[in-house]
Each structure stands twice: as C-alpha cells, then as structure tokens.
Amino acid sequence: MTTAKDILATYPADLGNIDQDKLARCVEACTMCAQVCTACADACLSEGMVGDLIKCIRTDMDCADICNVTASVLSRHTGYDANVTAALLKACAVACKACGDECASHADMHDHCRLCAEACRACEAACDELLAALG
Numbered sequence: 001m002t003t004a005k006d007i008l009a010t011y012p013a014d015l016g017n018i019d020q021d022k023l024a025r026c027v028e029a030c031t032m033c034a035q036v037c038t039a040c041a042d043a044c045l046s047e048g049m050v051g052d053l054i055k056c057i058r059t060d061m062d063c064a065d066i067c068n069v070t071a072s073v074l075s076r077h078t079g080y081d082a083n084v085t086a087a088l089l090k091a092c093a094v095a096c097k098a099c100g101d102e103c104a105s106h107a108d109m110h111d112h113c114r115l116c117a118e119a120c121r122a123c124e125a126a127c128d129e130l131l132a133a134l135g
Contacts, residue, residue, distance in 0.1 A: 004028045004075070015077055019133040022126075023074060029126035030071035030092065033119045037064035037099060040116035047110065056102050060116065063099035066092050067123060074130075082134060089131040096124035 005024035008015070015023075041060035044053040070092040073085065100120030107114035 004031075007075075011077060013077070016080070019130070022130045022133050026089075026123075026126040026130040027071050027074050029119075029123040030067040030074070033096060033123035034064040034067035034071065036116050036119035037061070037067065040103065040112045043110070043112040053106065056106055056113065059095075059099045059102045063095045063120060066095040070127070086131060086134060089127045089134075093124045093127040093131070096120040096127065100124060 003024065004027040005020065008020055008024055008027075037060040041057045041064070044050065044057045044060065047053055050057075070088050073088055097120070100117045103113040103117035103120065105113075107117055
C-alpha cells in the first residue's frame with residue numbers, strides 16, 4: 001500500500017523546507033478524518049433520534065469537505081503558495097475542532113461519534129504541527 005510519504009518521495013523537484021514527515025502525516029490525517037466524518041454523518045442519519053443530530057451531521061459534512069480539500073492542496077507542490085497552505089491548515093484545524101467538540105458531545109451515546117471525535121482531534125493536531133513547522 002502506498003502512503004502519502006511514499007508518493008511525496010517521488011516528487012521530482014525539491015519540496016523546499018517543508019518537513020516531509022509532518023506533511024505526510026497531515027495528508028493522511030486529513031484523508032482519514034474526511035472518511036470518518038463522512039461515515040459518522042451517515043451513521044447519524046440512521047439513528048432513531050436523527051433530529052437531535054442535525055448539527056452533528058452538518059459539522060461532520062463540513063469537516064469532511066474541508067479535510068478532503070486540505071489533503072488535495074497539500075498533495076500539490078508545483079506553484080506552491082505558503083499563504084494559501086497556511087490559511088487552509090488553519091481552516092482545517094478550526095473545522096476539526098468544531099466537529100470534534102460536537103461529536104464528543106454525543107460520544108457517550110454513539111460510538112461513531114466517539115471515533116469521529118478522535119479522528120478530528122488527530123487531524124487538528126496534525127494541521128497545527130504542520131502549520132508550526134511552516135513557520
């Protein structure tokens with residue numbers, strides 16, 4: 001199985017001063033978070049009390065979209081713009097915090113929300129670490 005680190009290592013040009021380990025971890029955390037948030041939103045839709053989970057579903061879907069975009073942009077390096085990358089990492093961390101907080105509030109009743117909160121926290125941390133490494 002190819003990892004983000006494997007594919008980044010094949011890039012033909014110099015990636016500059018970007019910490020490739022943190023970059024790869026962030027891409028993978030964003031990809032995983034997007035998948036988990038999508039699955040959590042779908043699981044919420046199957047719950048009997050779906051009306052109580054509307055905010056959770058919305059936050060899951062927003063977070064999944066933002067994580068997918070962040071992973072895509074982080075995977076492209078030609079014409080790299082540090083300002084765009086930094087703004088996207090900040091937005092992704094904010095979305096992951098909001099989603100993690102919302103899912104955590106339902107975690108005692110729904111395992112899918114507990115797992116989603118964990119994935120969101122991991123992705124938020126990965127975004128923050130890469131952002132700090134970018135300076």
